Amino acid sequence: MRVTLRDIAARAGVTKATVSYAMAGKPNVSEEMRARIVEIARELGYQPNVTARALSVGRAPTLALMVENIANPFYPEFALEVERAARERGHFLLICNTDADPEIGRHYLRRIAGQLSEGIVAMAGHLRIDDVVAVNQSGVPVVVCMWEEPEAAPPAPCVTVDFAHAAAVAAGHLLALGHRRIGVLVDGDEHELHHQRRLEGFLRTACEAGVIIDPRHIVRAPDTIAGGTDSARALLTAAPSLSAIFATNDLLALGALRAAHEMRIPIPGQLSVIGITDIRAASESYPALTTVAVQTREVATYAIDLLLGLIDGSIPADPPPLLVIPSPPELKVRESTAPPAKP
Amino acid sequence: MRVTLRDIAARAGVTKATVSYAMAGKPNVSEEMRARIVEIARELGYQPNVTARALSVGRAPTLALMVENIANPFYPEFALEVERAARERGHFLLICNTDADPEIGRHYLRRIAGQLSEGIVAMAGHLRIDDVVAVNQSGVPVVVCMWEEPEAAPPAPCVTVDFAHAAAVAAGHLLALGHRRIGVLVDGDEHELHHQRRLEGFLRTACEAGVIIDPRHIVRAPDTIAGGTDSARALLTAAPSLSAIFATNDLLALGALRAAHEMRIPIPGQLSVIGITDIRAASESYPALTTVAVQTREVATYAIDLLLGLIDGSIPADPPPLLVIPSPPELKVRESTAPPAKP
DNA sequence: CTGTTAGCGCTTTCAT
DNA sequence: ATGAAAGCGCTAACAG
Numbered sequence: 001m002r003v004t005l006r007d008i009a010a011r012a013g014v015t016k017a018t019v020s021y022a023m024a025g026k027p028n029v030s031e032e033m034r035a036r037i038v039e040i041a042r043e044l045g046y047q048p049n050v051t052a053r054a055l056s057v058g059r060a061p062t063l064a065l066m067v068e069n070i071a072n073p074f075y076p077e078f079a080l081e082v083e084r085a086a087r088e089r090g091h092f093l094l095i096c097n098t099d100a101d102p103e104i105g106r107h108y109l110r111r112i113a114g115q116l117s118e119g120i121v122a123m124a125g126h127l128r129i130d131d132v133v134a135v136n137q138s139g140v141p142v143v144v145c146m147w148e149e150p151e152a153a154p155p156a157p158c159v160t161v162d163f164a165h166a167a168a169v170a171a172g173h174l175l176a177l178g179h180r181r182i183g184v185l186v187d188g189d190e191h192e193l194h195h196q197r198r199l200e201g202f203l204r205t206a207c208e209a210g211v212i213i214d215p216r217h218i219v220r221a222p223d224t225i226a227g228g229t230d231s232a233r234a235l236l237t238a239a240p241s242l243s244a245i246f247a248t249n250d251l252l253a254l255g256a257l258r259a260a261h262e263m264r265i266p267i268p269g270q271l272s273v274i275g276i277t278d279i280r281a282a283s284e285s286y287p288a289l290t291t292v293a294v295q296t297r298e299v300a301t302y303a304i305d306l307l308l309g310l311i312d313g314s315i316p317a318d319p320p321p322l323l324v325i326p327s328p329p330e331l332k333v334r335e336s337t338a339p340p341a342k343p
Numbered sequence: 344m345r346v347t348l349r350d351i352a353a354r355a356g357v358t359k360a361t362v363s364y365a366m367a368g369k370p371n372v373s374e375e376m377r378a379r380i381v382e383i384a385r386e387l388g389y390q391p392n393v394t395a396r397a398l399s400v401g402r403a404p405t406l407a408l409m410v411e412n413i414a415n416p417f418y419p420e421f422a423l424e425v426e427r428a429a430r431e432r433g434h435f436l437l438i439c440n441t442d443a444d445p446e447i448g449r450h451y452l453r454r455i456a457g458q459l460s461e462g463i464v465a466m467a468g469h470l471r472i473d474d475v476v477a478v479n480q481s482g483v484p485v486v487v488c489m490w491e492e493p494e495a496a497p498p499a500p501c502v503t504v505d506f507a508h509a510a511a512v513a514a515g516h517l518l519a520l521g522h523r524r525i526g527v528l529v530d531g532d533e534h535e536l537h538h539q540r541r542l543e544g545f546l547r548t549a550c551e552a553g554v555i556i557d558p559r560h561i562v563r564a565p566d567t568i569a570g571g572t573d574s575a576r577a578l579l580t581a582a583p584s585l586s587a588i589f590a591t592n593d594l595l596a597l598g599a600l601r602a603a604h605e606m607r608i609p610i611p612g613q614l615s616v617i618g619i620t621d622i623r624a625a626s627e628s629y630p631a632l633t634t635v636a637v638q639t640r641e642v643a644t645y646a647i648d649l650l651l652g653l654i655d656g657s658i659p660a661d662p663p664p665l666l667v668i669p670s671p672p673e674l675k676v677r678e679s680t681a682p683p684a685k686p
Numbered sequence: 687c688t689g690t691t692a693g694c695g696c697t698t699t700c701a702t
Numbered sequence: 703a704t705g706a707a708a709g710c711g712c713t714a715a716c717a718g
Contacts, residue, residue, distance in 0.1 A: 347695060348696065349695080359695085359697090360696095363697060363698085364697095392694090392695050392696070394696095395694070395696045395697090396695080399695075399696045399698085400696085400698095
């Protein structure tokens, strides 16, 4: 059976309390006693029961991250940053994948909030916001990352970046190169466009530069490389004269790259492609993808700090704070963009 | 404060026990009582404390997965399968990323084993095997996936695939196409070759076909696309006459694809490339990568079943079972392989 | 310094 | 059908 404090106590001829003190390194225990206890614990192969401790103390040094689709490379890359930030602050990080199913999301939320961890960082989008709000009210803070709604007053604590700005930077780059006939790939399947703000930011910048994007050149796609490939293929077939494609994220842009390859369209010679995010694959593609880097590391760090602040009460939960990373999104010029070909 | 059973009990004028019964759906409670209790619980926003429950019942419906590098796309893809399998069996899955650091791995192992979850599935390679053995002995089963050691008697429960066979299949494909001058990219940095078995399987098959691989054409690389690109570039520069490259996994193969692009080497016209695993990116690359699919879904499913069997005692832990997925690895012929160019 | 005691929130006999 | 009480393993006053 499992070794508990009691077993050690019995062997050492003391009480559980003393053993507890000794193991916790409390000062009120003689050195010899501590040595003996530690030795016995080692012999017996004692493993503290974190569940019992958590129940007793009322908290566990554990944080959780909820992602909707761990197979989308953005999430693992972000998770890495969150994990690092949590660890640097002495916390464990448990990662939960909801498969983009709000029901599963709610279950995890409940389970985690039931004392499994002290706080949660959730990626926006796959959880019902009222589930998030409910958990927040139940006393376990949840901070939402990459919130894309334009509202000034979010329903839950958020940390995000200015996606409209990122899109504007992308637009600026394309426009500066001289592109005028630009197609757009935007994430969002049948019913909703997820990357609305990015689209708006792009269109506004283009418009201000006097460039109007033909609505027929704005196509939506499921958020995968294959989705990007399919949509880009359709777009390029219908509108072969486009000189550039802006995608609201790198996965779609990478898909566009593949479509161009298939169609033997030279990049960047005949077609420029730009994305947003700067996932790792963006620099590993051929040609390497020009993109606008989103500050995932900053978001991760701030999210953890915010969460910890919410947990220890040093940051008030009401009204829910909204933090937009101040540093501007950074343009990464690589190999997939160039001036348009002279006809 | 947090709503507990007691609060509900007080409001309903009954005891905690009755509330507990009611919430658990036990039959020994009148319908009206149950209805009232459930209603009150809802009103009060009751969230059961899973920690307390876990402590009380001595187990939690939670499993954990430990991966070494969540940024390597193989792991998230595998995690997805494990998560699915666990969920189908009514368990939660917590994912932990160890950053390939055995120290961090040990910490997670300890913490998880301390009743955070009932069992653990760990990817081979990043944990010290004696830590794994220790946890196993402490009563929390750990099953190791993708074990690549040739030993017949593993130190811990394992489920894996026949990597040597997979490599042989890859070799067979290349040989059947007529390739004779083949370069090899093998995962493993300075000190050790991780994919030893795959390499052996490949070399043996080649040898049996009378094809000897020049040792100078076997290069090791860190397990990333960039690593594959660098190594392939060096290889192809030193040995331009190679007609094919075998990589011990897809990431390296994808890197080789990129190197070939950079060097303007047509694929598969002048160079064929094949990998192992069939990660998602393999079918999304350009050209799409020919590879040998490893049965990740089967491994995930068997791992969970084995783990659950170990937990409920229906499968003996001693000697540690070793399960090699019986179905053969499957060749996925895509666009990156073709017969060698006639000189 | 060490022991006693109570309690974290829930489950689960055993009574009633 | 409901209540009383013990206990999961640990921590944290409070005593001694």
